[in-house]
Amino acid sequence: MGKDLVTAVFTPHDRVVFRRKVRRCLDVLAEMLDTVPFQAGAPTAGLEIEINLVDADATPAMRNAEILADLGDPRFQPELGRFNLELNVPPRELSGDGLADFEQDILDALRGAAECAGKDECRLVLVGMLPTLTQDHVVLANISDNERFRALDAEIAGARGDEFHIDIRGADRLVTSSGTIAPESSCTSTQFHIQVAPDDFARYWNASQAIAGVQLALGANSPFLYGRQLWAETRIPFFEQATDARPDEFSAQGVRPRVWFGDRWIDSILDLYEENVRYFPPLLPELNVEDPVAVRIGGKIPQLYELRLHNGTVYRWNRPVYDVSGERPHLRVENRVLPSGPTVADLVANAALYFGLVRALAEDDPPIWSRLEFAAAEANFRAGARDGIAACLTWPGVGEVPVTTLVRDVLLPQAHTGLDLLGVCPAQRDRLLGIIEGRCRTGRNGASWQTAAVHAAEARGLSRPAALREMTQRYLDHQRTNDPVHTWPL
16 A cells, blocks of 8 residues: 555645645656656566465454564565555566466465464465455454554545445445444455556556456455455455545535546546546645656656655556656556455466456557447446456447456457567466466356355355355465366365
8 A cells, every 4th residue: 555654644734735746746747758768678567466364263363563573575565454464576577487487476475474474373365355354353453553554544534524334235235334444454456567668558558447347357356245245346346435535425526536447548647647636635745855846957867756645545446657766767557456366376367368468459459448438348347346257248349248258259369469469488378368268168266166165155054154264264275276266166
């Protein structure tokens, strides 16, 4: 969720100055896009993976601070809940064995973290929403001891001026409320980053939006929350509702939510940053001493601190990223659609599908976004989250079609082409996309496996809480094998 803050108490004057500073940063970025060489060349990618901690009974273990202190690995950071961690996988090129190297890096990092967790009698779980969570686990006292998280909670709750109301209908229905954003810690995701040249950014972002529903349908892994069976990827509606800073009156007036799919295709990264300034008041107006205009006049590259901080509090499912490394600026698309897990192999297969598809679709002529209405892309996003691998989606040239048919007949060949364009090793391409094909062939992903396993346990007479505990224990056992979820026995 970002870096710690220096200050966590803000005045109205801070907000006014911060708004002006964000606007100045945006003006500087616009000038830089025309005059400064951004990092380009072979596409590089990165991953962030959020992780749950559980005890011997597969229930949340509030031990992240102790485990991180023992681990001493800067790739791991705390997340919102005391039972959450985040692994930041260093970026690398995708060509050759890049994806296989990602997989091995993740497995090695998790192995080290698991050894440390084991000393505290904890285990690591990669899953979108921990099935054994209850409302008693996601309370203010269980937010990580981190100044940024506390400040976010105070600012979002203060802007809301009321409790956050949750109402999700699936096979069951969940109606609840909270006075804090702590329930957001229920949501653990995987984020893919792909670095792109400024002239390519809009095409990659539009392509990412177009396939978001496909990603969700195939990768759904969050069917249970607080003991109820809801959407295949319950993380999507829950995150939207659990962090909605708008008072009800603002929502009724059409004010944009901070967790946002968007409402149009774009022509430039500036379109997204302009929307940030226009639609979203600052939540964390921390001011930095850098004067971006003076830095540019001096011929150097500014960090654009305020622009980046503000962008980090607008939770787009595909988010723009400006960053600087080695005195060179670069742009990335941050794809935030997918849940964590089920296995590292599944996670990297999801990455292969995403990177391959966006690469191919970014080159399509005419582009997919000229043939797919934005409203249809958002409807696909909702259908994929709600129905998972059983979803029917709308796609140009084929109409409304089961997602498994769409992927096998249309999108997997395009993903193959995209990975070839990225220079991915053919053996790795075929292995990873073969996992995606296996899910389509069997109709099984993380969400459908979890649901079937719980229903089978209930059919044997177990209560829902007992069935969820048993299923989570089995999930942990299978996850350790790194065998893709479509091969797991029921």
